[in-house]
Amino acid sequence: MPATAAKDRVLDALNEPQLEAATHGDGPLLIIAGAGSGKTTTLVHRVAQLIDAGVAPQRILLLTFTRRSAADMLSRAQRVLPKNRNSGRVWAGTFHGTGARLLRMYGEAIGLNPRFTIHDRGDSEDLMRSLVVELKLNKDDKKFPKKGTLMAIHSFSVNAGRTLNQVLKSNFSGHAARQGPLKKLFTAYERRKQQLAVFDYDDLLVRWCELLEHDEVGSRIRERFDHVLVDEYQDTNPLQSRLLKLLRPDGRGLTVVGDDAQSIYSFRAATVRNILDFPKQFPKARVVKLEQNYRSTEPLLAASNQVIAAAREQYKKKLWSDRREGSRPQLITCHDEDEQSEFIVGRILDHKKAGIPLREQAVLFRASHHSISLETELARHNIPFVKYGGLKFVEAAHVKDLMSFLRLAENPRDVVAGTRVLTLLPGIGPKKASQLMEMLAVPDADFQLWAATKPPAKAKQLWPGFLIMMQELMEQGGNMPGQIERVLEFYQPLLAEQYDNPDRRLADLEQLQQIAAKFDERTEMLSDLTIDPPTSESELPGAAKDRDHLVLSTMHSAKGLEWQAVYVLHASEGMIPQERSFDDVDAVKEERRMFYVALTRAANWLYVCHAQVHFQRSGYGGWNRWDDDGFRELTRFLSPGAQQCFDRQTASQFVPPDSLVTSQSKSRSPRKSTRKKRKSRPVRQG
């Protein structure tokens, strides 16, 4: 490689394996990157190095797990690059987002309607449900799976590239007897989506594959890119693997990065086989391992290493850190959930006092509702927080309503959007809505077709205005806030009547209007908000950016992130691993990896809490469903060996770790402390 000054700048500060990965040529490359080993840094430098070496940015495709991480990586690459090089034109985004983009560009060439609309999971479930009713599949089968399960089965089958029969046997054995009706349903579902010009999430990958399999279009796309880099490769599924193989048949220019120990998305058909078999699939692949952890102190790493040691699949790695100093992780036994919440709030305030801002602290949990008690406690103490995971802004009923108006204008054949909108009108129910939507199932349909129909008496008043609005929207391009304003004029009275809390909901819609201002085109806005919706309040406009927020997150959504202080909630049997995975060996393995992911998010302080008495609660409800006494054992993932890496304490007699007392504001590593040996406190057992 040429030893230019620019080159040095792009590559300095990398360790040896990182450097090797960043400067590797264009043969297939697998980077096994342990937790906190500078995976992102390496990927960023590789991208920068490629650009610096003269690869045109638009000929690089960077596939990441979220849009946010794509944006982060590009801006980091820009910071590394000399001024005259620009990373802005790199194709960066999620698999699904990139699929949508390519399908808009090339879809017509293989006979797809380029104005397709995209269904989110809820929309897909609605369509599935309407087909169940249409085909009368639940008439004399009261236990027929619900829409959510139906989509899960179908989606898994598509993403895993396995037949319905196989999927039923392996993952949904309870419904194995329903193979016939399910097959019929899914065939109808596929056909219906085609007729309606709607894509579900899976279609964005499936159709992308079809683009690549097309002789002419496929070559054009392949020739577009010199390099394809994939982040979080351990969480890709067989369909995505097939996609990559089609994109880079001989593996040239293909780089994948991941950690088999952090694979936690098997419910989406992700499989560690992809990363484990990469060298088999591309025999010339170079494998580089990153084993030095820069994130966590040695005492924290020792604990997480213990947890994962019992589970390593392949790619043995020895993660090590030279951040010797720091307090041991704390394993805290709480009597019940309330004590756990109080304890965590106390520690959060301690850390804040010691100079760790809230945004550098995170509470992690297995399931979204595990944090409800804590959220109440945080509110009582006026501690601001943002929550990742759980219900999203765009999934709120009123936001979906408004988006459906726009989606119907975009694609009048979109029955799901149409039905949603039409049934908002008084006097129109599913039956009438479906009749009306059938009228639009013709080429070049517009809303004039409805002018001749007589609306039900109750809808008479609204009907003419509704038609005019829809027609205008359909013919209008751009000015997204204006389009939303137009819908609001019509929708606001309906909203006030239909929902409680109309004022708050209206405020949400005004927020949506602000989001919309960032988009030039409706197509773009609808696609983007469906594929990459804002994941927390902090990503919405109007959020006080400078306000310091604590982070609450599911373990899934915490992937790839790090904080100075991390609190893990409910480290007990039944919570993690969650009870439903008990009799599935592979599921329990995945729960372990999830726990490992949670522990390895911490840089300096780690508190793992477990409540001894806790009644499992169902969803958001408040009633106990279990007949047991509520007693919870510590999670099996903290074996006696792992426990020795922790200081064990009870919440009621807690003594803070020394490092916190001496730590300084903004310092990343805790001050060297004159640590006194402190005996772990005995904890009541049984």
Add this chain to the structure above:
DNA sequence: CTGTTGAAATTTTTT
């Protein structure tokens, strides 16, 4: 057919 009410059953993670 629409819209409401009540009863019974459910149980995670997310592009």
Add this chain to the structure above:
DNA sequence: ATTTCAACAG
């Protein structure tokens, strides 16, 4: 809490 179904009134 939410989803689904059935029964019933208008």
